[in-house]
Amino acid sequence: MxxxxxxxxxxxxxxxxxxxxxxxxxxxxxxxxxxxxxxxxxxxxxxxxxxxxxxxxxxxxxxxxxxxxxxxxxxxxxxxxxxxxxxxxxxxxxxxxxxxxxxxxxxxxxxxxxxxxxHKYCGRCGSFLKKDEKERMLFCEKCHNMEYPKISPATIIGVLDGDRILMSKYAGRSYKKYALLAGFVEIGETVEETVKREVMEEVGLKVKNVRYYKSQPWSFSDTVLMGFYCDLDGEDKITLDEEELALAEWFERDKIPVEPSRDSLTNEMIMKFKNGEIQ
CATH class of the missing domain: 3.90.79 (Nucleoside Triphosphate Pyrophosphohydrolase)
Structure with a gap:
């Protein structure tokens, strides 16, 4: 990566x-x-x-x-x-x-x-923010507000059903290649709950056996990505959220149309499954 x-x-x-x-x-x-x-x-x-x-x-x-x-x-x-x-x-x-x-x-x-x-100006009082000398922080001399770099937690989700994995393509984005389901963690939920919620919202499926794989800093979107695999729980019929996804499909392990690339957690997770390293 x-x-x-x-x-x-x-x-x-x-x-x-x-x-x-x-x-x-x-x-x-x-x-x-x-x-x-x-x-x-x-x-x-x-x-x-x-x-x-x-x-x-x-x-x-x-x-x-x-x-x-x-x-x-x-x-x-x-x-x-x-x-x-x-x-x-x-x-x-x-x-x-x-x-x-x-x-x-x-x-x-x-x-x-x-x-x-x-973050040039204070979000509380509008004054100009200054750089701190000891840590990466911006502070307001007027109201003493402090600002730290933004990092948004998000999940990458490999939904598995035996020798099949669910892959998708985003709707309305310049990135047109196959990806896994993904979503940001909302306030008040665990990352495991995020996995279940995002899968239900984007493709209408229930999942179980949520298990952590690996994380990755992803500076393209101010994000730290957390990869999870999970298993289909029940019916496999997809109900697509067309505002988020252009398509979502099940692929057999030996028919996955994705090749290795070095940059992303998503690609590594797909290739791990494709090569039989993840069951």
């Missing part, structure tokens, strides 16, 4: 040390990131690469994290017209770009970019 970057080491402790010339500068505009593609894979500019584009770049930055001791920062307001080697690319590039640790750094930085962008 995208976060599996060993032997590289990801360190997310908040240590806002000033950047140096060789520190990595991540620059985003909406759904695009500044980067370049080389024979070795994707690269991001360093502060040394872009310091001529903004004289205040070493004063106006946001520390993000480190990988193998290399520090990553958010930067803003640079003049891209004068930056010929680098171009803006859609953040979907991170799903398959190499090297994988840089793709993971890019999408994780993008999640934090969105959080900072959407």
């Amino acid at each position: 995208i976060q599996d970057i060993a032997p590289h080491e990801y360190r997310n402790e908040y240590r806002p040390k000033p950047p140096e010339k060789d520190s990595i500068a991540l620059y985003f505009e909406d759904h695009a990131v500044l980067m370049r593609k080389t024979a070795e894979g994707i690269e991001y500019p360093t502060f040394g690469d872009i310091e001529h584009l903004n004289e205040e770049i070493y004063e106006e930055y946001t520390y993000l994290f480190a990988i193998d001791g290399e520090r990553y920062y958010l930067v803003d307001e640079i003049n891209r017209v004068r930056l010929s080697p680098f171009t803006m690319e859609n953040t979907e590039v991170f799903r398959a770009a190499d090297p994988q640790y840089r793709a993971f750094a890019g999408i994780t930085g993008y999640q934090l970019y969105n959080w900072y962008k959407n």
Whole structure:
């Protein structure tokens, strides 16, 4: 999965040390990131690469994290017209770009970019929020409100019936490949209850034997995904929620039309079942 970057080491402790010339500068505009593609894979500019584009770049930055001791920062307001080697690319590039640790750094930085962008002002009193010096937190000097990064828990659900698995396609989304059922955890329910509720709401089926598989940070949607398998309980007739899903179908293990990919928990769960590793 995208976060599996060993032997590289990801360190997310908040240590806002000033950047140096060789520190990595991540620059985003909406759904695009500044980067370049080389024979070795994707690269991001360093502060040394872009310091001529903004004289205040070493004063106006946001520390993000480190990988193998290399520090990553958010930067803003640079003049891209004068930056010929680098171009803006859609953040979907991170799903398959190499090297994988840089793709993971890019999408994780993008999640934090969105959080900072959407939390400039206090939601309680409207005052400007300030960065804390000791932890990744924004605080309001006026009303003392504190804001931490948003992480939404969600479930990925492999519904099984013997040698069959239920797969679906989303309605109204750009992603058109087969996926598993999924849904966000609501206030006041356990994740196991989320599994049962989402299956009933999306396909009208009852399930039992809900069992946890694995989790994954999914920065494309500010989410931590929790994968579960469960067994059909009763009738297998699907009643489709057409607002959420374009289709849902049962597939025999040896007829699953999905191939391995490295990025998602969903794909790994499907392939585990397809290869007979999950019964």
